[in-house]
Amino acid sequence: MKNYYTQMEAAKKGIITPEMKIVAEKEYIDAEELRALVAKGEVCIPCNINHKSISPEGIGTKMRTKINVNLGISGDAKNYDVEMEKVDMALKFGAEAIMDLSNYGKTNTFRQALIEKSPAMIGTVPMYDAIGYLEKDLLEITPQDFLRVVRAHAEEGVDFMTIHAGINRRAVEAFRRDKRKMNIVSRGGSLLFAWMMMTGNENPFYEYYDEVLDILREFDCTISLGDALRPGCIDDSTDAGQIAELIELGALTERAWAKDVQVMVEGPGHMAMNEIAANMKLQKRICHNAPFYVLGPLVTDIFPGYDHITSAIGGAIAAASGADFLCYVTPAEHLRLPDTNDVKEGIIASRIAAHAADIAKGVPHATDRDNAMAEARHEVDWDKMFDIAVDSEKARAYFESTPPADRHTCSMCGKMCAVRTTNMILNGEKVEFCSEK
Structure with missing residues (x-):
């Protein structure tokens, strides 16, 4: 039996936790105001009781826009040292979250080292880890097996987990009825869809959602409600499948809050710029102002190698329009596992988007x-x-x-630097380019 309150449970009881005090100071917000936002679910503080090295962060209303860095090994790229270099890069450039998306072999050794080291919050997608962790083929995995993986990640200290609970039979029916160009592009969503189709059963994370919540509540692990039916190209955005799943996520959000489990909701994907603001408002309305976590969105599909830019454009618009948390995208998106340089480029692009949005939203001290x-x-x-x-x-x-001859300028304008010229005139000095030595 647990002997502590979750962040949401404490907030509902009027208790300001140490984590709330830290977040309030970081965000220049009154701690009591923050507590009220956590109690309503408009802010979450993902902070597993077993993640001892964490520096708590708030995600949601009146908070700075946060960014997440994805990393982890795969069957084709399984060098843990390289992945830890990416962790160092993420921490150096100020990412507030790191998601370990490893999907090959026994991943818990790397994940435990990551949790022990990282002050950033750590997220995972248990569905990715299920096959390697359980050493079973997809068709052989039972609902209780999936729950075992969720518990293992929670016990290790994972702060938030992507759980694709919204892709139930109703959402699948809408998806199949309204044909798409790209079908399902979510890795976890595709695996669950395949499992449902092969077994004929309901999505186990939906059918046993209360049991999932009980596990997460035990460790104060935030649920990040995954968007299995997010659009994978701009032609599929805001279609019946995406909206049908979003409606399910709104109901699942309230069920989680009723059990004092903190919630984030995940969003698109790929989307034309003119649809982004409306989608942010739609999510906030249907999901009761729960924090919104978006992947991009990428605003065009024809720039592989530059998708950190297409994502930063969409991310800036999304965050300025209400999104709270941006998942970075690297130049390697759609092409290969990113290397450390790709990770750096993705982080910087995402930070640009988040910071630009915070300026637009008038975030204190932005x-x-x-x-x-x-x-x-x-x-x-x-x-x-x-x-x-x-x-x-x-x-x-x-x-x-290309160093300038005069360090009071740069090599582009030289002595014709506008700043230098104006400063000289305002200081009462004469500007004479031809006679200056």
Whole structure:
């Protein structure tokens, strides 16, 4: 029997937890206001009781937009050292969450090392791990087997789990009736769909949803309600399958809250820019203002190798329109497992989207660093600019690659630098380009 309250349970009882105090300080929000948002489910603080190294973060209403980094091994790329280098990269550049999506062999050794090391919250998709963990083929796995994997991840200290509980028979019927170009592109969703079709049974995560919630509540693990029917191309966005599943997720959200389990809801995918804002409002309405976690969305399908950019465009619009949590996308998306450089590019692109959205939403102190950069540029203080930059190493390398003759300018404008010229005039100095030495 547990001897503690979940974050939501404590919030409903009027208790401000130590984790709430930390998040309130990070977010410049009153702790009592935060407690009320957690009690309503509009903010979640994914924080498993067994994740001792975590630095708690809030996701949802009035919070900064957070970003997640995906990593993990597969059958074709199983170097744990490389994956740990990606972890270091994620932590260095300020990712608030890391999802271990390993789907090959016994993954718990890596996951336990990750949880022990990481101050970022850790997420998983138990469905990915089921076949390797259980050493059974898909058709042989029982509903109780799936629950065993969920419990194993919760016991290890995973802070949030993607559970594809919304792809039930009703949602599948809508998906099959309304034909798609790309069908199902969610890995976990496709496995569950295959299991349902081969066995003739209901989705076990839907049928035994209360048992799933009991496990998550025991460890205060947040449920991230997966969007198995998310669109995998812009032509499939906002179709019957996506909306049918979203309606199911809205009902599952309330069932989780009734058991004091914190909730995030996952969203699209691929979507044209003109549909994004409406989709964010639709999710918030149907899912009762639960925090919204989006993959992208990618706003076009024809730029493989550049999908960190197509995703950042969609992510910025989504977050400015109400999304709370962005899953990064790397240049390797749709092509291969990302390497460490891909991971860095994906993180930076996602951070740009999140930060731009926070400025647009007026998040407290969002512009502090931008204002500091403006002051440094006004002073033409390159060292200060590099210190403020999110990727100071890259900024410095670009500057030094073609150094200017005068360090009070850069090599693009030289002495015709607009900032330098204006500063000189306002300081009462004469600007004479031809006679200057």
